Amino acid sequence: MAQIFISLGSNVNKVHYFRQALITLQRYFPNLRHSSVFESEAVGFAGNNFYNSVVAAETQMPLADLCKLLKQIELDNGRTHKDKKFSPRTLDLDLLFYDDLICDTPAQLPRDEITKNAFVLQPLAEVAGDFFHPVAQQTIAKLWKSYNNPKQKLWKVEFTNP
Incomplete structure (x- = not known):
């Protein structure tokens, strides 16, 4: 079983x-x-x-199949292939880690934005604090503790899981 971590993002009808x-x-x-x-x-x-x-989960799904599944879920929820990288989106699902695999295809793993964006790193630290980042050579908790970018502000919101 592979341990996986997936980031979720939305700014269009986000709930x-x-x-x-x-x-x-x-x-x-x-x-x-x-x-x-x-x-x-x-x-x-x-x-x-x-x-x-x-989200954190385990899967026996091969990496390529998992990447296809995440893209299909995005498409099923109104995302289009024409969406620009920096644009509004109904749903963005990014695979952050697949065990400790390091690769560029079929996805960049570990995902580069983990260490750059508070909106990825802080929720990741909640579910994977002890997970060891194979490139940064630190735990996610340590990376979050040392993160410093005052321009990126985020705050918890009330959200009831389905």
Whole structure:
């Protein structure tokens, strides 16, 4: 079984799409753990605030199949292939880790934005504090503790899991 961590993000009808994503992910990963939901300002473009969180799960699914599944869930929830990198989105599912695998295809692992964005690192620290980042050579908890970017503000929001 591979240990996986997936970030969730949305800034378009975010409560609805977050719920839909969690319902779908729970069908594939019944024992998933979900971080708190955080709200943050858009990074890289002017837009509505985002909801962000991270789920932890285990899977026997091969990496390529998992990547295809996450893209299909995005498409099923209104995402299009035409969406720019820095733009509003109904749903963004990014695989952060697949065990301690380091690769660039079919996904960049570990995902580069883990150490750069509070909206990824803080919820990841909630569900994977003891997980060892194979590139940074530190635990996620230690990375979060040393994170310092005052421009990125986020705050917990009330969110009831489906």
